[in-house]
Amino acid sequence: MKVAIIGGAGGIGSSVAFSLLRTDTLYEIVIIDNRPNMIVSHVMDLQDALSLGGARSVVGGEMSDAMDADIVVLSAAVPLTLNTSRDVYLQANADITGGIVDELVEGGFAGILILMTNPVDPLLTWVVKRTGWARERVLGYTLNDTQRFRTGISQVLGVAPQRVSCWVVGEHGAGQVPVFSTVTLDGAHIELTAEQRATALDYAENWYVRHVALDSGRTSTWSSGIGGALMVEAIAHPGDKPFPVSVVLAGEYGLHGVSASTPSILGATGLVKVVEIPLDSQETKRLHDTASKISELAAALA
Numbered sequence: 001m002k003v004a005i006i007g008g009a010g011g012i013g014s015s016v017a018f019s020l021l022r023t024d025t026l027y028e029i030v031i032i033d034n035r036p037n038m039i040v041s042h043v044m045d046l047q048d049a050l051s052l053g054g055a056r057s058v059v060g061g062e063m064s065d066a067m068d069a070d071i072v073v074l075s076a077a078v079p080l081t082l083n084t085s086r087d088v089y090l091q092a093n094a095d096i097t098g099g100i101v102d103e104l105v106e107g108g109f110a111g112i113l114i115l116m117t118n119p120v121d122p123l124l125t126w127v128v129k130r131t132g133w134a135r136e137r138v139l140g141y142t143l144n145d146t147q148r149f150r151t152g153i154s155q156v157l158g159v160a161p162q163r164v165s166c167w168v169v170g171e172h173g174a175g176q177v178p179v180f181s182t183v184t185l186d187g188a189h190i191e192l193t194a195e196q197r198a199t200a201l202d203y204a205e206n207w208y209v210r211h212v213a214l215d216s217g218r219t220s221t222w223s224s225g226i227g228g229a230l231m232v233e234a235i236a237h238p239g240d241k242p243f244p245v246s247v248v249l250a251g252e253y254g255l256h257g258v259s260a261s262t263p264s265i266l267g268a269t270g271l272v273k274v275v276e277i278p279l280d281s282q283e284t285k286r287l288h289d290t291a292s293k294i295s296e297l298a299a300a301l302a
């Protein structure tokens with residue numbers, strides 16, 4: 001399976017490549033970026049790890065090398081700056097993303113696009129309109145919100161995060177909707193107290209602001225690299241376990257034509273099925289308010 005990572009010399013892209021090397025799947029990985037020396041640096045390094053992992057090859061490439069890829073992971077972006085919302089990158093990253101997807105359309109790319117660039121939900125809504133591609137093959141990476149909710153809950157409970165399961169729907173951003181009715185510990189539903197909920201929410205919802213305020217110049221490269229690779233693996237090895245992704249909704253949750261995060265079944269064609277989880281009236285309102293904001297941001301793009 002050929003995976004082209006565009007923006008692959010950056011923090012997220014190189015981490016996805018590294019994490020794919022840690023799987024047993026024979027990926028042919030192509031790293032594409034507009035920083036040629038950085039491509040070579042990563043490829044020289046990753047190639048030496050090939051004998052330790054499962055991937056067949058790791059090479060640097062050009063946009064033309066992405067056209068016959070089974071999966072394109074797109075993480076090209078402007079550099080991180082000090083801010084409190086991913087929305088500040090909307091126009092600049094739309095300019096980059098738009099140029100890249102236009103090339104993919106022109107080059108006849110027929111695979112699955114995994115968009116990681118932020119703000120992922122409005123960009124994805126816009127990309128699906130711009131390309132005319134079926135929503136099934138255009139997926140946004142949003143696992144981190146669910147993971148952070150999970151970490152926050154595990155810290156509150158003082159248990160290992162692997163024992164906790166839960167879901168977040170909505171925006172990869174301030175408009176995320178953590179769904180407390182989905183929280184389980186060792187597979188059994190648990191109710192958190194109001195205080196526990198508030199602490200877990202603070203961890204999940206304010207993670208981005210706290211991390212960017214460090215002014216480290218780096219995003220969540222490790223967790224997103226593992227998560228991005230897991231998403232590729234969910235497509236490469238289809239199963240019946242839902243994965244959180246941003247997809248353009250087609251009636252699910254009462255929403256149409258706007259991309260938001262939801263548990264979904266993935267497979268060889270990309271999205272196989274949205275797994276709609278039951279929401280209470282407050283969660284539904286929050287999701288709909290968030291969806292309106294995402295639609296407005298997407299509509300503001302040319």
Ligand SMILES: NC(=O)c1ccc[n+]([C@@H]2O[C@H](COP(=O)([O-])OP(=O)(O)OC[C@H]3O[C@@H](n4cnc5c(N)ncnc54)[C@H](O)[C@@H]3O)[C@@H](O)[C@H]2O)c1
Pocket residue numbers: 006007008009010011012013032033034035075076077078079080086089093096099100115116117118119120141142143144172218219220221224
């Ligand atoms: N969806 C998520 O959960 C999630 C998580 C973390 C980061 N992100 C986002 O992913 C994006 C990338 O993050 P990063 O840490 O890798 O940033 P980075 O700055 O390290 O990497 C971005 C890369 O894109 C390259 N690039 C820019 N324009 C290009 C173009 N036209 N063609 C090819 N390459 C180009 C740059 O040279 C750079 O190597 C950001 O938008 C970030 O916010 C998303």
